[in-house]
Amino acid sequence: MGSFSIWHWLIVLLIVVLVFGTKKLKNIGTDLGGAVKGFKDGMKDGSTSDPASDPASPAGQVANQTSADKTTIDVEAKQKN
Template sequence: MGSFSIWHWLVVLLIVVLVFGTKKLKNIGSDLGGAVKGFKDGMKDGSAPDAATTPAAPAQQVANQQAADANTIDVQAKQKH
């Protein structure tokens, strides 16, 4: 079988351009590039600085839940058949 030669890949590229058109391929490329850039920015933002502030948030949520529990009425919903 072996690998494909450069001519095989050029024919495949020509067929893809004919089927999708250059404008559609350009849009796909820019969308893919934007997604990769957004992913890299998200990974960079999710590093060490956020890890230091995360443990404090659950303690505040627990305190707020305990204050709200005094006024909360627990009920159980039933479905009609």
């Protein structure tokens, strides 16, 4: 009684197909697959950043300062130019 058997899952699947129809389920599957692919591509593109442009590195923060930021003090910088 605690777990569902294969017959329970088949009945649930049959009811879902009857309610939504195969065309709508196909569209949902296509949209979900495209979203997963886009997410994976985004994660792949995000992981290939060079260390010089990484905003988390202190050297990149010191090198990217503008004239307006001259009044701020970077406490994590080892050397100021």
